Amino acid sequence: MTHTHTYDALVIGAGGAGLMAAIYLSRNPSMKTAVISKLYPTRSHTGAAQGGIGAALGNLEEDSPEWHAFDTVKGSDYLGDQDAIDVMCNEAVDVIIELEHMGLPFSRTPDGRIAQRPFGGHSHHFGQGPVRRSCYAADRTGHMILQTLYQNCIKNDVDFFNEFQVVDMLMEDRRCCGVVAYHVDSGDLHIFRSKAVLWATGGFGRVWSITSNAVAGTGDGAAITFRRGIPLEDMEFYQFHPTGIYKLGILITEGVRGEGGVLRNDNGERFMERYAPTMKDLASRDVVSRAIYQEMIEGRGIGGRRFVYLDATHLGAEVVEKKLPDITDFCRTYLGVDPVKQPIPIQPTAHYAMGGIPTDINGQVVLDENGTLLPGCYAAGEAACVSVHGANRLGTNSLLDLVVFGKRAGLAMAEYCATADIPELPSDPTGPIAAELERLLAQTTGEPAAKIREEMQNTMMDFVGVYREQAGIQKAVDKVRELQDRYRTLVIMDKGKRFNLDLLEAWELGNLLELAEVTAVSALARTESRGAHSREDFPDRDDANWLKHTFAYRREGGRIELRYKPVTITRFQPKERVY
């Protein structure tokens, strides 16, 4: 059975970016807005962010948006677009104040202002030393942002379609005119017609075997739009967070190091002093993750194994338990380790996509490397690439990206919807996706999706991880393509209509395979090392040839074409990156 709904604006995904946009759209009561989410909104992965959100409030020491912008540009290894970075860092202070006014319970300074702590790559006076810029609520800042935004959506009476999986995008006359969603409870398809659609569907860490990302992090929006002809930008830049819990990948916030925690190798040495003499353990994430790998490669992992220690034992119970209560709980629950008394075994974990659906600074989706805009189509948050993170994102800048560009997208959509008409739908809007879902269900013999997923995750971890080289990436490309073929014949055990997560997990695997391929193909082409993309065979940054964004397109017959776009450079000329 098919149902049809009509809205002015649709927000796909109920994390920080989607809810922020929904709040702005719903401030105009005549604007009919709906949020569609495959989960209940408070389950979104924004809630897992821990350490803080960056803004130069200067509550504890001198700070400025210009220093924040410099740090972000340098952190991006000069691949971030400086006009977009300026927007983000300049609007950061106001948007944090706005979140506080919405009710966000930030931790406080003794005089009652928003508390701030140091974080990786954030410095004063253009790299002179760490600065307290990360605004936090204990170590559950993301949880508090997600809760606060959801609360404000309730206050504004936003319509939610919870547990609706968006499975296709509708286009007519090169304009976005809505989406098709699969209602998880009933198995029915719903057509959502609208003037504007925002993709705020998050990242795709589930491409890798060790990840901090939720099971839901399958990059659905990026994969759907890619299949519909929209490019993906800078997909080779994927961040590995230095400190994931050994084997599980669960995030241990950089806030531990912000509060004074240090990394130690098997000799007990604070090895970051060798790699980053000024910022030490608070160097940017790509630098720290590589240092940890280097220590392990050279045999200084703990007991010669694939992990090192994050040591917070000198901070005292008061700091650890009061300022870092959640990670204390994680360590006790999953490791049986008490971080007050024992070091935490950690390894780098797949964490964040710098790349994604290309947009302008108002969240509007860009169709090509020339900047052609797609009417009615927007993206924000981790799903999008503005690009403010370039080749490597700084900690605290993801939450900031969500709220700044979620807000800007919401405002731009409201303005667009005020004059746009409701577009016509294409003929048979549910036809293609209904056929795909039926095909997935019809197969009666074959291997389970889980087996294909596991092979993809292990392959990507081995060959498209912290370090990469030509032969390995090529192996990954070949393997992912083989898995895409095998995906055509996988078997789904659950043949029912109601709450068929077996079917949806298989469909999500299709998205992951799509994004794994784009990531590997983009990485293979880029013969330099920049930010999170570290090529062992091309160890240096090559500004002469590679100071440019990758745009990947799915062409006829399934071929991926790569094109390139110059980086916007305004104030900060590329120079060598030293922390």
Next chain:
Amino acid sequence: MAKATIRILRYNPEGDAAAPAHQDFAIDVEPTDRVLDALNHIKWYVDGTLTFRRSCAHGICGSDAMRINGVNRLACKVLMRDVGSRVTVEPLMGFRVIKDLVVDMDAFFAQYRSVLPYLINDSRPPERERLQSPEDRERFDDTTKCILCAACTTSCPSYWANEEFVGPAAIVNAHRFIFDSRDSAPGERLEILNNREGVWRCRTIFNCSEACPREIKVTKAIGEVKRAILYRQST
């Protein structure tokens, strides 16, 4: 690796059986596996029809609350070594079962919405943040941890007896704003919770506090709300 038997209360809304029934799965597990890992293993490699909600897998998103050996827990926060080689997994009590371990959460979120779970302050905000002392911030810190997993509400005998009861989770979220020094509408929320389906249905049984995976002192928070209502009426 060790053998474990996972006994799961199954219900298929499209199947022939009208009533839920237990089914045993014998699988290999590591002692450090989460119960969620065991469920995933069954779903992915043994029986794809097994259905449960899950997302973050580390106790933050609140998707996978269920009854594990008779008590409400998050499947991602219980390790196999802590539950032994025979584990019984059942859906939360008090909500309609949709399929297997998936329950209908709509009534739960409606009760949450009924307590005005958002900051109300219509005064013109200052240019910068509203000031709040660390002590005032600490006053409601515990209840900001809630992840809306429903483990507390579905462990509450008063809720089982009367599903109109607003339930511990909604009261926890009301508490979070009632005791926030920046909020100007605690009276409205106390009014809502003073009605016959409000806080007075709580009989101080403490199941909620024991069930909370975030270790929120739920019964204490409810007690504080009760006292605030009484104090307000006496002044």
